Amino acid sequence: MSATLRLVLVWFALLALLAVTVGATFLPLGPVLPAVSYGIALAKALLVAWFFMDMRREGALARLAVATGFLWLLFLLTLTFADFASRAAG
Numbered sequence: 868m869s870a871t872l873r874l875v876l877v878w879f880a881l882l883a884l885l886a887v888t889v890g891a892t893f894l895p896l897g898p899v900l901p902a903v904s905y906g907i908a909l910a911k912a913l914l915v916a917w918f919f920m921d922m923r924r925e926g927a928l929a930r931l932a933v934a935t936g937f938l939w940l941l942f943l944l945t946l947t948f949a950d951f952a953s954r955a956a957g
Contacts, residue, residue, distance in 0.1 A: 871920065881911055884914075888904060888908075891907070
């Protein structure tokens with residue numbers, strides 16, 4: 868598969884994920900909606916990092932830096948959700 872075709876397919880996948888994100892906002896998912904939205908955003912970020920930033924061709928150190936960034940973001944989001952959940956409503 869040529870590089871141009873691969874990038875076009877990834878672009879269409881990103882557009883499809885965008886459509887899923889917009890569609891999910893209209894579904895009555897309640898408290899699950901943020902988790903679904905963050906999951907879709909993570910999938911889009913991984914596609915961009917892997918294909919458009921060429922992480923599949925980078926060395927181990929660059930991949931480790933990207934993985935550390937995602938891990939740090941997951942850590943911060945977990946602490947934010949824990950703080951939000953521990954507060955009294957009202």
